[in-house]
Amino acid sequence: MSRDGNEDRIERDILIEASPRVVWDLVSEPGWWINGGEITPHELRADGDARVLVRDPEHGVFAVETVDSRPHEYIAFRWYGGPSEAGRVAALGPGNSTLVEFLLRPVGTSSVRLRVVESGFAELDETALLRRRMLDDNTEGWRQELAALHRHVGRTAR
Structure with missing residues (x-):
């Protein structure tokens, strides 16, 4: 993980032994990263064309908006992960949310x-x-969520 004193961004990468399809199926789900260190099912409710409300049983309700998607390669979401998440249901953009981008690059065939x-x-x-x-x-x-993703996808891929 690198932050290198940057006050604006977090970057992290991980090698996952699973097919791009299996990884994509998880990371393309809005709010999959909202959990307590284990991938858990969420209640998703559409709230417009690109936004869903993600209800996590432990952490509450979050608005997550899909910004861009290139299947099996790239997906970007906006969300607000600070206090009073449920009240942040207005349009998400710079100033009231962060941008989360997932970039997938195949390594070999598996x-x-x-x-x-x-x-x-x-x-x-x-x-x-x-x-x-x-x-x-x-x-x-993100350290915890990527470790949870690695464990979950590893179980799914078997």
């Missing part, structure tokens, strides 16, 4: 290099202290 980039923390309309806390929390969160 593995995928997955890169996640979350950016936009510096633009959040929050106090500097809260922006820093969200950046730190999500930096640790």
